[in-house]
Amino acid sequence: MQRISSGIDGLDQILFGGLPKGRSVLVAGEPGTGKTTLCLQYLHHGLQQGESALFVSIDEKPEHVISDALSLGWDLDPFLESGKLHVMDITQHIGDFDSAEHTVDLGHVIETIMAKIKAIGATRVVIDPIAPLVFGDAHTQQIVSYIRGLIFALEDSGNINTLLTSYVPVGSEKVSSIGVEEFATSGIIILKLEPLHQRYVRTLRVKKMRGTRMELSAYHIEIMSGRGIVVRNPL
Numbered sequence: 503m504q505r506i507s508s509g510i511d512g513l514d515q516i517l518f519g520g521l522p523k524g525r526s527v528l529v530a531g532e533p534g535t536g537k538t539t540l541c542l543q544y545l546h547h548g549l550q551q552g553e554s555a556l557f558v559s560i561d562e563k564p565e566h567v568i569s570d571a572l573s574l575g576w577d578l579d580p581f582l583e584s585g586k587l588h589v590m591d592i593t594q595h596i597g598d599f600d601s602a603e604h605t606v607d608l609g610h611v612i613e614t615i616m617a618k619i620k621a622i623g624a625t626r627v628v629i630d631p632i633a634p635l636v637f638g639d640a641h642t643q644q645i646v647s648y649i650r651g652l653i654f655a656l657e658d659s660g661n662i663n664t665l666l667t668s669y670v671p672v673g674s675e676k677v678s679s680i681g682v683e684e685f686a687t688s689g690i691i692i693l694k695l696e697p698l699h700q701r702y703v704r705t706l707r708v709k710k711m712r713g714t715r716m717e718l719s720a721y722h723i724e725i726m727s728g729r730g731i732v733v734r735n736p737l
C-alpha cells in the first residue's frame with residue numbers, strides 16, 4: 503500500500519509509515535483539541551512538497567483559517583497567490599437546515615467541492631468540519647447517502663487524500679454526529695484533552711486505519727508555535 507506523510511512525524515510513526523494514500527480520514531475531537539491545527543499542518547506539508555490543496559471551511563472565515571495557520575508558523579499566502587491552495591467557505595451554501603431545500607443544497611455543495619478539487623488538481627483536501635453537513639434529523643437518510651457519496655467520490659480517484667473533522671459533544675464518547683462519517687471513512691484519529699495528575703494533557707489516538715498496522719495507544723501531544731502538533735510519549 504502506498505502512503506503519504508501526514509506532516510506530523512509522530513503520527514506517521516504510529517501508522518508505521520504514514521496515512522494510506524487516496525483515503526478519507528476523520529479527525530474527531532471536542533472543541534479546542536487541535537483538529538484544525540492537525541489539518542493545517544497536513545495541508546502545509548503537502549504544499550511544501552509541491553502538491554495542490556483545498557481547505558473547505560464551514561463556520562470559520564477563510565481569513566481566520568489563514569491567520570490561524572500563520573500563528574502556528576505556516577505562511578499560506580504564497581500558496582494562495584500561486585493558486586496551489588484554495589480556501590473555500592461554504593457556510594452560505596449550507597442554508598437553512600429546516601427547509602425542504604436542504605438536501606438539494608447538500609448535493610450542490612458536494613458538486614462544488616468536487617469541481618474545485620478537479621480545477622486545482624488538489625491531492626490534499628480538508629473539510630473542517632463535516633458536522634454541519636450532517637445535522638438535522640428530518641432528512642437523515644438522504645444526508646447519509648450524500649455523505650457516503652461524497653466520501654466515495656473523494657476516494658474514487660485513488661489520488662485525493664482527505665481529512666474530515668467532526669466535533670464531538672463535550673464529554674461524549676461519540677466520534678461523529680450520526681455515525682455515517684465514522685463508518686464511511688477509512689480511518690479515525692481522536693484528539694482529546696484528558697485529566698492527568700490535576701491538570702489536562704492533549705492526547706492523540708488512532709482508532710482505526712484500514713489497510714495498515716497501527717499503534718493503539720493514546721499519545722501525549724503538544725501544540726507548539728512554529729511546529730504545530732508534536733507527538734510525545736504514550737500515556
Ligand SMILES: Nc1ncnc2c1ncn2[C@@H]1O[C@H](COP(=O)(O)OP(=O)(O)OP(=O)(O)O)[C@@H](O)[C@H]1O
Binds near residue numbers: 539540669
Ligand atoms: N500558535 C499557537 N501556539 C500554541 N498553541 C496554539 C496556537 N494556536 C492554537 N493553539 C492551541 O491549539 C488549540 C487547538 O486549536 P484548534 O483550532 O486546532 O482546535 P479545534 O479542535 O479545531 O477547535 P474547534 O473545535 O473550536 O474548531 C487552541 O485552543 C490553542 O490552545
Ligand SMILES: [Mg+2]
Binds near residue numbers: 538630
Ligand atoms: Mg477547528
